Amino acid sequence: MSRQPNRIAPHATLGGGRIDRSRPLGFRFDGKSYTGYAGDTLASALLANDVHLVGRSFKYHRPRGILGLGAEEPNALIQLARGNRSEPNLRATQIELFDGLDASSQNRWPCLKYDVGAVNSTLHRLFPAGFYYKTFMWPASMWLTYEEVIRNAAGLGKAPEGPDPDRYEHMHTHPDVLIVGAGPAGLAAALAAGRTGARVVLADEQAEFGGSLLSEDDVFIDGKPGPDWVAEVVAELASMPEVTLLPRTCVHAYLDHNYLLAAERVTDHIGAVIPNTPRQRLWKIRAKQVVLAAGTLERPLVFRDNDRPGVMLSTAARGYAVRYGVTAGRKPLIVTGHDDGYRTALAYAARGAQVAAIVDLRPEPSGPLVDAAREKGIDILAGHSVAGAHGGHRVEGVDVAEMTTDGSGLAKVTRRIGCDLVAMCGGFNPTVHLFSQSRGKLRWDAELDAFVPATVHDPKHAPQASVGGCAGTMTIAQAVKDGIKAGLDAARATGSTARQPAAPKVDEPGMGEHRTVWVLPSDKPVGHKGKHFVDFQNDVTAADLNLAAREGYRSIEHVKRYTTTGMGTDQGKTSNVNALAIVAATLGTDIPAVGTTTFRPPYTPTTIGAYGGRNIGKLFDPVRTTAADPWHKAHGAKFEHVGQWMRPWYYPKAGETMRQAVDRECMAARNAVGILDASTLGKIDVRGKDSAEFLNRVYTNAWLKLGIGKCRYGLMLNDAGFVIDDGVTTRLADDRFHMTTTTGGAARVLSHLEEHLQTEWPDLEVYLTSVTEQWSVASICGAKCRELLAELCDDIDLSNDAFPFMAMKEGTVAGIPARVYRISFTGELSFEINVPRRYGMALWEALMAAGEKHGITPYGTEAMHVLRAERGFIIVGQETDGSVTPFDLAMDWIVSKTKTDFIGKRGLFRPDLMLPDRKQLVGLLTENPNEVLPEGAQIVEEVKPQPPMVMLGHVTSSYYSANCGRSIAMALVKGGHGRKGDTLSVPLAGKTIKVTVTDPVFFDLEGSRRDG
Amino acid sequence: MNASAGRQGTTTSGPTAKQRYSIFALAKNALSYHEGWQQAWRSPEPKKAYDVIIVGGGGHGLTTAYYLAKLHGVRNVAVLEKGWIGGGNTGRNTTIIRSGYLWDESIKLYDHALKLWEGMSQELNFNVMFSQRGVINLAHSEHEWREMRRRYEAIRLNGVDIELVLPDDIKKLVPIISIDPDIRYPVKGGILQQRGGTARHDAVAWGYARAADELGVDIIQNCEVTGFERAPEGQIIGVQTTRGFIAANKVGCVPAGHSGVLAEMAGFMLPIQARPLQALVSEPIKPVIDKVVMSNAVHMYISQSDKGELVLGAGTDAYNSYAQRGSPNHPEHLMAATVELYPITSRLRMLRQWGGIVDTCPDASPIISKTPVPGLYFNCGWGTGGFKATPGSGHVFADLIAHDRPNALAAPYSLDRFRTGYLVDEHGAAGVAH
Amino acid sequence: MQLIPCPWCGPRDDAEFHYGAEAHVVRPAVPADCSDAEWEAYLYLRRNTKGPFAERWMHTNGCRRWFNVIRDTYTHEIFASYKPGEPMPDIAQLTAKKDA
Amino acid sequence: MADTAPQAFSPLSGHIGPVGGPHHAGVVLREVAGLSLINLRGDAEKAFAGHVETVLGVALPTAPNTAACTEGLSLLWLGPDEWLAVSEDGDSPALCARLEEAMSRVHHAVVDLSDNYAVIELSGHAARWVLAKGWPQDLHPSAFKPGQCSQGLLGLAQIVLEQTAEDAYRLFVRPSFAAYLWDWLVDASADVGVRVAPPDAPT
Secondary structure (H helix, E strand, O other): OOOOOOEOOOEOOOEOOOOEEEEEEEEEEOOEEEEEEEOOEHHHHHHHOOOOOOEEOOOOOOEEOOOOOOOOOOOOEEEEOOHHHOEEEEEHHHOEOOOOEEEEOOOOOEOOOOEHHHHHHHOHHHOOOOHHHOOOOOOHHHHHHHHHHHHHHOOOEOOOOOOOOOOEEEEEEOOOEEEEOOOHHHHHHHHHHHOOOOOEEEEOOOOOOOHHHHHOOOOEEOOEEHHHHHHHHHHHHHOOOOEEEEOOEEEEEEEHHHEEEEEEEOOOOOOOOOOOOOOEEEEEEEOOEEEEOOOEEEOOOOOEOOOOOOEEEHHHHHHHHHHHOEOOOOOEEEEEOOOHHHHHHHHHHHOOOOOOEEEEOOOOOOOHHHHHHHHOOOOEEEOEEEEEEEEOOOEEEEEEEEEOOOOOOEOOOOEEEEOOEEEEEOOEEEOOHHHHHOOOEEEEEOOOOEEEEEEOOOOOOOOEEEOHHHHOOOOHHHHHHHHHHHHHHHHHHOOOOOOOOOOOOEEOOOOOOOOOOOOOOOOOOOOOOOOEEEEOOOOEEHHHHHHHHHOOOOOHHHHHHHHOOOOOOOOOOOOHHHHHHHHHHHHOOOHHHHOOOOOOOOOOOEEHHHHHOOOOHHHOOOOEOOOOHHHHHHOOOEEEEEOOEEEEEEOOOOOOOHHHHHHHHHHHHHHOEEEEEOOOOEEEEEEOOOHHHHHHHHEOOOOOOOOOOEEEEEEEEOOOOOEEEEEEEEEEEOOEEEEEEOOOOHHHHHHHHHHHHHHHOOOOOOEEEEOOOOEEEEEEEOOOHHHHHHHHOOOOOOOOOOOOOOEEEEEEEOOEEEEEEOOOOOOOOEEEEEEEHHHHHHHHHHHHHHHHHHOEEEOOHHHHHHHHHHOOOOOOOOOOOOOOOOOOOOOHHHOOOOOOOOOOHHHHOOHHHOOOOOEEEEEEEEOOOOOOOOOOOEEEOOOOOOOOOOEEEEEEEEEEEOOOOEEEEEEEEEOHHHHOOOEEEEEOOOOEEEEEEEOOOOOOOOOHHHHO | OOOOOOOOOOOOOOOOOOOOOOHHHHHHHHHOOOOOOOOOOOOOOOOOEEEEEEEOOOHHHHHHHHHHHHHHOOOOEEEEOOOOOOOOHHHOOOOEEOOOOOOHHHHHHHHHHHHHHHOHHHHHOOOOOOEOOOEEEEEOOHHHHHHHHHHHHHHHHOOOOOEEEOHHHHHHHOOOOOOOOOOOOOOOEEEEEOOOEEOOHHHHHHHHHHHHHHOOOEEEOOOOEEEEEEOOOOOEEEEEEOOEEEEEEEEEEOOHHHHHHHHHHHOOOOOOEEEEEEEEEEOOEOOOOOOEEEEOOOOEEEEEOOOOOEEEEEEEOOOOOOOOOOOOHHHHHHHHHHHHHOHHHOOOEEEEEEEEEEEEOOOOOOEEEEOOOOOEEEEEOOHHHHHHHHHHHHHHHHHHHHHOOOOOOOHHHOOOHHHHOOOOOOOOOOOOOO | OOEEEEOOOEEEEHHHOEEEEEOOOOOOOOHHHOOHHHHHHHHOOOOOOOOEEEEEEEOOOOOOOEEEEEEEOOOOOEEEEEOOOOOOOOHHHHHHHHHO | OOOOOOOOOOOOOOOOOOOEOOOOOOEEEEEOOOOEEEEEEEOOOOHHHHHHHHHHOOOOOOOOOEEEEEOOEEEEEEEOOEEEEEEOOOOHHHHHHHHHHHOOOOOEEEEEOOOOOEEEEEEOOOHHHHHOOOOOOOOOOOOOOOOEEEEEEEOOEEEEEEEEEOOEEEEEEOHHHHHHHHHHHHHHOOOOOEEEOOOOOOO
16 A cells, blocks of 8 residues: 555644544545545545546646635545446535545546647637637538537536446434534534424534634644533433434435425445445425534635646645545645634644745734744745646645735735645635525625625514524634524524523634735736636636626626636635625625625535435336226236326237237127226215206206206316316205316316315315225226126116116126116216225126126227227317317307306307317328327318428327227317318328318217117 | 726617627627626616517516517517516526417417527527527327327418327437336327427527617516506507606516506406416536426426536416415426436436426417507516517517507417407316426 | 314315316306306406415315315415305405505 | 135235345335325314214324324324324225215215325334435424324325324325335335335234
8 A cells, every 4th residue: 555645644732633543544636546534525535645646627637736625626526436437527625535436537538638628728828718609600501520629528427328237315404403513613503402302403514523623733622622512412402312414414405494405425425335325415494493514615815827736725725635645745835814824834844744834914913823823933925925836736836926015916026936835825715505595684794804694585484594694604613602692592492492601711812913916916917828717626716807897797697607717516616705705896886786696505516316205116106007007017007107197008819919909809898798997987975065057157057957867968167268178976865965177187187176165166065075096996897797796696687778878877797786877978878886895806706707708808098999989979188178168069069058157158258269260170081091180180271392381270189080980089179060071181291181171970870779 | 807907798778780790799798808898688767758668577578668669669668577587487487489389379479589590690690509409299098199199280280390200219319308108198199399499588688688679679687567548548658667657658568477467557458367486407417318398287297408507397386376486286296297307317416496487378378459448558467478479479469569459479469369259278288388 | 284173174185176267257147148258258258467376175085065265376375275165355455465 | 606705905016026025124014004084174163073083983183193093093184174083994995985974964074095195104213214215294293293193205105194103104106106116115114124014913
């Protein structure tokens, strides 16, 4: 195993970092093997092995190194693993190292060191921001070719090759208090709330709680080092039954009314498959109160060529040393306008590094940290700027020079200082993403040079508080105090009571005034020499921002979209505020006037599979089946989707095509016995003294005088006059009816009826109850069906006189209590046998057994479609599409003339619904009787050699009818009722078919077969 | 800027001829550090009066102003935008362009737009990156496959390019799709419109703003209309704004989601509901999908941007909202459907999620119409079909405003169709009218 | 995910509900007497307010009852929910309380 | 004529896998068959309420989403004028007849829905953890206790949820969604272990 050159031995007093040196872990990066330790991230392990070059930037393919310590990392994007578990664009700073980890860099060809893409960097002058809007327009035909080149150059990592072997799940939780971020403020809030017994959820994206305390060695709480205090608090929290601790869980979305989403990485850090365990868990959190304690993100400084590998955020450089025991360089140079930068210099000096210099933007830096640095003999260059950095695949040095007092230019000539690490501190941005997602208003704090939370959006429904760094509180002492108060207030607001715990004593380095210089002055103007990077990942420079403003893209949203600053996978965590400041200066206005861009979820990119959760594959959507489904499957039925239902489509025998099977089923249904599983139809129990009046109002025909035990077909319209459903309703008693609806319309019709009952006609005494699945329905039809039923039912007189068409009798079939309806959708003699669902299978099997000698034949939805079309019966949803009226369907007979009102009546008599040339239902017969028109084919009067042509309408239903011995079709045609006997044309892609317009009834025109 | 000596874009009064954009212009300007580029549009102070005021600085508003100036010689025009141009639905859609609708009126209008898309970059001298990569609508059940055949025949016979494609063809065109017949909603087939595709939405707003500005149109941002002024006999005479009263003989409103708000200001009501429409993008990856693929049955559609982000969209949320955000159950279902149909997407990560305000009509078709107020015209109700219609919408609306009567393409979309019952119901045809 | 306060079941996720747009739109007593314009108004013309708005919701996955809510369609703040048949509260007074 | 009595099938018969599973399983699943489920509708403030109490022997629960329970019977509130009577007396037609007769003179509805629901019993120390994976409402004891019921979506299935004991629930779901719900529960219990109890044996 190779030695880790940058791993420092554990320090006598300062320790060796939070890694486990007894557990070495082997890993590979771009094919080379290295070792790190348990507790490392891939980034810290790479730095330990002195690997700085980790990626290539998106546009210029410039060599890039690690800039950050966590979620803010824009450069070190990694393709992890191979095959189906491969994952692109992961931040090395957030990948917990595990043994056998296999990582590779992205966006480079052939390799990281020698990337052809770097040609963009040499020709960078041709590629300012938005260059692609100004070119690639000539010749027009070449655009798709240019685009192909762009698309292949773009994109960072690669998608995995196959389906994801891992599973994901969701989890709902309803804490009294959700605390986001487990740094000092968050831990204090959790402790205060937890001690009241309130239900608390504490979530943090890191593997360990503690936040910034894990990366500092100069903070002591109650006399103990920060991490020890953290351990104590976490131990107490872990002992509280109503507190849920969620490490490795990033709260990434703050939605309406305190509904937040968080993604927990359950097994990613283990690097092995754990059976029966989801890879990630999406927490859906409805919190009564939220405490945001998300800390801060350090701002980079903008200076020439500030993107050399080895130029890093100061807190990151310090974090690698303190938390991971890795000095990212032996000769660090610190550039800062903030005392915090000195802590990095002191941390490195304490760990044997030779600090090249501290370049301080302030003319007269002072305070305990400055004194400590001087005591260490560190060279402090006050009032200086870094004019530019040097180096190829690693920073080698910087040019420094004294600035003019106002920081706008250089007072002296630059001089070069050698270094192998540049730790830059441009100040700190409170992490206000979640506050802003919750629609809170931000304000610019000129004191802090940062945006801080101002007003909570909806304190009544989404009570929340921001504490610590994310509220602009820059000392740990105050953060802990505010955390305790916020945690207690939140718990008390939800009814839990307790004393306020005492705030611990915090000993931390004092910080003085800071100075912010948005672009460090250089010897040449911005854009003239080198590149002043603002958005490292999307290669957006200060010059680009100036260009955008110059070209009139003045709104910050325009600047962002024109330059793509802040649109990378880091979502502008290190670039947004710097970009705002530079644009404000260019427009000669101040930052608050420029405003912020909208913070959109997620805070960090979130796995799509986690959102899909368990609702994929077999559980993507319920499959609804009937009681007799096992029989259908056992007898080779082919199925068809009907909404969520799976219904038998047809029952092919060995070797039969669909056409042959359907022909056989249709013939048997008329000449022998056909049997259909009709259980999926919607069924509604309508009860109450005003039931008949209610039916009168919702259907187009009359219902008051319907006899008991009698059935009637009803057409249902919406109030615009268009057909929305149909079905047969039977009167069970004076005040009781059994209504059926189409399969697809069941839920829709029930809610349509309930809406009118509850909001328009509350005075009507009517109750509706869905009984769709109480009853299984086997519908038998055909010449021999009465004979079959008689064998199984001896307590109903099945003769025509005793049991006429459209009537219902109760009795026993095959020993099962049943309601038998003489309803016919095929035009044949037909009995629809309804039994309680538990007997559905028994009824079906009894009918099949007894029916064998009668030639009983199960038929599916296809044959049912053909049989009803033979008789000219419509199917709502096939003959209608929401814009068809009863008159269009030639169903004037069902529209009551006498009723003063029913739903749809007024709508029907509007000008465009009364036009004679509306699309009307007709039959179509093809010249060649064996030609079957495709459903959806368009009908034309005057055929042109080439489209376009004027279309009169379309074929709604079309089949070969074995019973008619020819093809039949129904269609909606403009002015169809007046075109009977005409010849029209159906132009298809290959040929045109001639058709004759007829009445839409093709079989048993006098309806004689209905009574058998 | 303290260090840069770059020339600030000053606000010149009159329109100036624009520099031509080309690779040669880029090279020339590179020599002077790109400090020589002019403003794309002037953003002048509003004049006291104009012949025509367009309310709404999205794609539809800007194209209307452009065509008024270019085709109808009406150049004393102002576009008033309450925020920043292209900041509404123009900047929030999933950039899909196609004309494969069901009703003749829709096909004619959307294909009129598609023809205007085909020459747009060259006409505007601004690369809007219109890519005719092909749009596929999938059918996931027998019923949907039958329904799609009707749409295919109607499109074909309207003279618009369309092809029927079967699962094996679809797999070749979209390698990452699953055509497994046993998944819950298997791919039964689809229709492909090769002329359909995508474009860079922001560039459309900027390109038309620049071209309109060159013709003398004033583009005025941060100028919200707060009321309409009418002459005693009812004729519109101007608008009240957050930057004072501006007179005009004609006012064309193209406010998309805010149509209801403006109609109420003008004293009449619209059959429009403002609904959230959510979309999201994945992190950028190397190209995996070239086509745009739409699945109504599972309410999802997908394409990949030139930057490499997978762009995913779904149906609208079902409640009224102006918050430009929706409820998380829609994106959740969208991503479950995406994993179901495109299994390799499961481990990819969502980068950004947002919502627009979609003005939906009861028949999922737009309103391009005169209104009860003489001189006041409305163009809205585009629902989820706004972006693809942008140039066509502006073209016909300019014609309506210039001549005070709709041309043949716009006539079916008058406001009084809801009174007479003449609906162009694109709902019936598509679960989610896209 | 908004929390919609069902007058019976209490606050529930908005995914459990069906939306019914503007409240207090009454179906004309005698449709036959309505002009086409009046019928159009009943069928289609709905207020589309940006701000506090009286609207209808139905608790589809819960008690299946229709009820009304005063909700701000921009901020999503919810001011009141009340049963059908109850009068519409005074929105100005309701929302004013917010600033008091 | 059919000589033997017709065979009845419960909604999940044939779908439930083998009975059994780890003894320490966090969740036990069982289909409960043969219950009488009667949907009642009426005005709780009128005589209707009294009639229900006389027949069922328990007062009509009027507080939303609560259940009135007595030996072998639960009366679940489903809406301001809607209840579901769940009785272990399997003769639902007789129960309906008694109810119908008692309230014949008031506006009411008595509908036998014994076949319109499948009933699944979910119990065990991890029952709440598994339900919370797909049930958006709060199940913490401070919010949902035995004697309470609620309606909503579990995964993608619309159910009525009744808490019967500290770690035991009954789920009422339409038969055509029962297979989906059962598969969903088994899949969601993978991390805590699931045991399938035979249909009618006590757990």
